[in-house]
Amino acid sequence: DQQVKQNSPSLSVQEGRISILNCDYTNSMFDYFLWYKKYPAEGPTFLISISSIKDKNEDGRFTVFLNKSAKHLSLHIVPSQPGDSAVYFCAARSGDFNKFYFGSGTKLNVKP
Amino acid sequence: DAGVIQSPRHEVTEMGQEVTLRCKPISGHDYLFWYRQTMMRGLELLIYFNNNVPIDDSGMPEDRFSAKMPNASFSTLKIQPSEPRDSAVYFCASSLGSDEQFFGPGTRLTVL
Numbered sequence: 001d002q003q004v005k006q007n008s009p010s011l012s013v014q015e016g017r018i019s020i021l022n023c024d025y026t027n028s029m030f031d032y033f034l035w036y037k038k039y040p041a042e043g044p045t046f047l048i049s050i051s052s053i054k055d056k057n058e059d060g061r062f063t064v065f066l067n068k069s070a071k072h073l074s075l076h077i078v079p080s081q082p083g084d085s086a087v088y089f090c091a092a093r094s095g096d097f098n099k100f101y102f103g104s105g106t107k108l109n110v111k112p
Numbered sequence: 113d114a115g116v117i118q119s120p121r122h123e124v125t126e127m128g129q130e131v132t133l134r135c136k137p138i139s140g141h142d143y144l145f146w147y148r149q150t151m152m153r154g155l156e157l158l159i160y161f162n163n164n165v166p167i168d169d170s171g172m173p174e175d176r177f178s179a180k181m182p183n184a185s186f187s188t189l190k191i192q193p194s195e196p197r198d199s200a201v202y203f204c205a206s207s208l209g210s211d212e213q214f215f216g217p218g219t220r221l222t223v224l
Contacts, residue, residue, distance in 0.1 A: 002153070034212075043116070043203055043215030044155070089155060098143055098210050099168060104154030 003027045004092050006103035013110050019077040021106050023090030026071065030092040030101075035064060035075050038087045038105070047088070048075070080110045116216035118204050124222045130192040133219045136185055137206030145205040145213060146179055146189050155203070161187065173198075194223045 005024045013019045021035075031052040036044035050057040050064045050073075057064050063076045073092075077084055090103040117136040125131055137144045145160040159169040164181045172179070176195070181187040191198055201220050205213040 006154075036215075041217065043205070043217050045215070046212045049212075091155075093210075098160065098162070098207070099157060100145075100213065101157070102147075102155035104152075 002101075002104070003030075004090055004101045004103040006088075006090055006106050008106050009104070010107040010109070013080045013108065015082055015110055015112050016079045019075075019080045019084065019108055019110065021075040021077075021088050021090075021108065023073040023075075023103055024071060025073065025092050025101075027092070027094065027101075028071070029094045031095040032093040033064070033066060033073050034091045034093075034100070035062075036089040036091060036102075038089065044089055077108075080108075082110045082112050084108060085110045116204055116206055116214055118202075118216035118219050120219060121217065122220050122222075124224065125194055126224050127195055128193045129223075130190065131194045131198075131221060131223075133189040133202050133204075133221070135187045135189070135204030135216060137187070137204070138214055139185065141206035141208050141214075142184075143207045143209070143213075144181060144187050145207075146187070147203040147205065147215075149201040149203060149218070158189070191221075194221075196223045199223050 034049040035047040037047045038044040048062050065074045087105045087107045089105045091100045119134045146158040158171040159179045161181045179189045201218045203218045205215040207213045
């Protein structure tokens with residue numbers, strides 16, 4: 001059973017608007033969360049992370065929010081740009097290991 | 113650094129054949145990970161190594177899959193015999209400690 005779930009396989013947003021990508025997890029032992037971005041024919045690349053001791057982390061246009069009580073993670077991209085069109089993977093790690101659990105990904109399409 | 117290198121980039125083989133995927137991690141990284149990406153399950157961790165030693169292989173689907181890391185700069189993932197359901201993109205990633213994982217471009221495997 002997947003411990004990290006991304007229930008929206010795809011999302012389409014107009015350029016300049018906000019993109020919100022969601023992620024849910026089941027394991028309360030997860031203490032570190034990341035978002036990876038993947039372009040076609042390339043490997044995933046790290047985008048932004050958040051520790052479980054925080055509820056928000058911001059890096060430029062990208063902000064990750066963590067709601068531990070709901071076991072929910074979200075990535076906000078503001079403003080969205082066509083170059084943001086990619087597959088976004090949410091990942092989580094349990095403190096004792098270097099083992100990351102990935103979601104199935106959300107394909108974001110930002111329309112010009 | 114050239115990043116994580118994987119070969120081949122594409123592999124097409126017939127059911128029952130042996131397949132070997134190769135990975136060269138980033139120099140100096142002490143962790144190496146093998147992932148498989150499918151439409152249904154997203155990115156799954158198959159196995160990871162620390163200092164060339166396999167640490168967790170619980171994600172390896174079955175005995176047909178095996179992975180080795182004979183030295184710090186090379187790892188292989190072997191499937192013998194291959195089956196059509198093994199068709200997927202296989203990623204290798206490396207990291208230094210528990211930091212960000214850097215992914216290779218992947219090997220797209222098609223088993224006919």
